Amino acid sequence: MKPKIVITHWVHPEIIERLSKYTTVIANQTKETLPRAEIIRRAEDAQALMVFMPDCIDHQFLEACSQLKVIAGALRGYDNFDVMSCTERKIWFTIVPELPKIGA
Template structure:
């Protein structure tokens, strides 16, 4: 019999297909966060649990799921997960420290460009039907030869600085 794995949030189908070769997978098919009670019901006889940012694991949860051997966090931080309780119960707890650095850096650059080039005001004019052709009030500014400060050069700060280097931006780091 394959070990049971519960995935608390929606994942891409290929993840389920890959895991299904080795495990009996019970996955949340929705894009919604399952209530804790429902996750507990699904996980009470599971050996593994894949958790995400909205989930919370504590001593009571672990006691209700005595077969758990590993909790795989598809996340970077773990503030809402009692790692000490996992250790006491003999449950491995894992995270992916660099999981969101690159996507967050890319989103940050998108926001910087959107603000610098006044993309939202321009979009608003077009959607409202009031865009009457070129006018000088949406000039904005480019990123080349500008200076940007990054406070904290952890994995996110480094990913951001690396991607911004192609824009010829002077990076100040603290």
């Protein structure tokens, strides 16, 4: 069985296609921010999560999503992410502070 990754915001279809070779991808394919409860519902049995600036990952979120092993942030900062709680749970938290521009 492939690990499950939840992508909380819209990403280019090529990213979903590439990840789908290795994981079961549950992607937000809209341009809207999902409600927190919906992200938790999608991620409660996920091993990986791709998050963005509008998201908030805190102690309660991690409690509800106990199978997470890695959280990848496509963002500039991480003030709304409880890195200490991730560390305590042995969840890798990574960020990409400077995303390349498409076509650059």
